[in-house]
Ligand SMILES: CC(=O)SCCNC(=O)CCNC(=O)[C@H](O)C(C)(C)COP(=O)(O)OP(=O)(O)OC[C@H]1O[C@@H](n2cnc3c(N)ncnc32)[C@H](O)[C@@H]1OP(=O)(O)O
């Protein structure tokens with residue numbers, strides 16, 4: 001199995017993402033985590049960019065021991081001097097120098113002829129080689145460059161001392177087949193390239209960065225440049241976690257290995273998110289919130305029977321404790337029963353049927369149904385008090401310039417009985433209207449309302465305590481509407497009182 005070197009550029013190209021700047025302490029923490037993750041090379045920054053960048057690269061060079069530590073440098077002596085000063089304390093330092101090779105970049109940006117670019121590249125590799133054994137040379141915008149021109153420049157910089165040749169897709173322009181053929185053509189025309197590492201560095205402008213990196217690996221690339229969470233200039237770089245897990249998961253067709261400890265992936269992703277404050281999208285492969293979540297009944301049933309039905313890798317393999325069954329309106333009976341068991345409820349078939357119907361009704365109103373919602377549905381069911389009174393409908397009217405009123409209709413022995421009342425707020429008015437209907441002569445001893453679940457669409461649980469002849473009757477009501485929850489709680493307490501008086 002061929003080993004692929006993982007070159008992490010989260011701290012250099014990743015930091016070029018708007019909003020992803022990190023301070024020196026954050027960069028050191030991130031670099032240490034990258035070391036635990038097992039990356040082969042950390043590109044710690046672009047030393048000449050600022051004093052802060054220089055200090056960060058230097059601090060990382062002093063603080064990590066296993067990975068190679070690289071600094072980027074233009075093909076300019078001052079950049080190379082600065083890069084060397086920053087990385088020279090590393091156990092394994094690397095200078096990474098680059099120059100653009102596409103006609104468009106040479107003409108408009110560098111304002112140099114191809115011959116001048118070759119001369120600068122060769123001279124600067126030789127210059128860097130005086131400092132450092134390990135020199136990476138990148139041909140910026142390689143995929144829009146002439147492959148025969150690249151072959152010429154690569155052959156010359158390898159002879160000048162380059163130990164790694166990087167062929168970047170700087171603007172995320174290529175496609176997997178094209179990149180494969182492009183690299184093959186360069187290899188065929190660069191005799192010395194076979195003795196050194198071939199690297200690729202893909203951007204995600206067309207969403208092809210990972211696919212292109214994998215195609216490049218199949219064409220003979222031995223080093224892949226990537227970033228955690230795929231952050232980077234514009235649409236970002238190839239995502240480290242996606243490349244590594246593609247290699248790990250498709251060993252049947254990708255006969256490669258990496259030194260990455262995949263169990264550190266999630267921790268690394270979250271550390272970066274915490275440092276930058278830039279969240280990954282929920283559906284992001286491998287590290288997104290939903291990457292191991294199942295919501296639909298058919299999938300949940302499959303996963304409960306055998307995880308591999310819908311999971312091509314285990315959450316544990318990337319450092320997540322478990323997958324996630326999200327209960328919502330697409331969920332089915334199997335997942336619901338499984339959650340009831342996890343929560344410790346053993347219900348009869350009929351109770352499960354009723355609870356499931358109620359759960360589906362609730363799921364139509366709420367985006368996610370949480371464990372608290374389910375407990376609320378089920379605990380109501382296990383009290384077994386007959387519902388003598390049931391809520392049929394209610395209307396309340398309130399505001400800070402009017403007296404609150406409520407009109408409530410209850411179902412009692414197959415008849416609807418309604419009444420109205422005013423009160424101090426809609427809940428007080430509703431309670432008074434109910435009392436007019438049920439006429440229990442009980443007093444309201446206590447009332448409490450709280451949220452039982454999370455989120456904007458959380459359910460409110462109301463607790464009502466009615467007192468009659470020194471006996472307290474406690475009622476509970478749950479709803480996404482707090483007035484409805486309160487009315488239901490009042491009626492529940494009334495039903496308990498009536499049950500007690502009748503038995
Ligand atoms: C594809 C990539 O990701 S490349 C890395 C991109 N990252 C960054 O640019 C982040 C760090 N950059 C910086 O802090 C600054 O751009 C610096 C310090 C490097 C340079 O700043 P300035 O001197 O103000 O130049 P500025 O950024 O405006 O322009 C770039 C200059 O570098 C030249 N240049 C660009 N690439 C190279 C190269 N590989 N080799 C030599 N010169 C280069 C340009 O022609 C231009 O030269 P000019 O000033 O003579 O016209």
Ligand SMILES: CC(C)C(=O)C(=O)O
Pocket residue numbers: 013098138139140141166168169170171201203
């Ligand atoms: C400097 C090189 C490697 C780069 O970042 C790019 O081409 O995108």
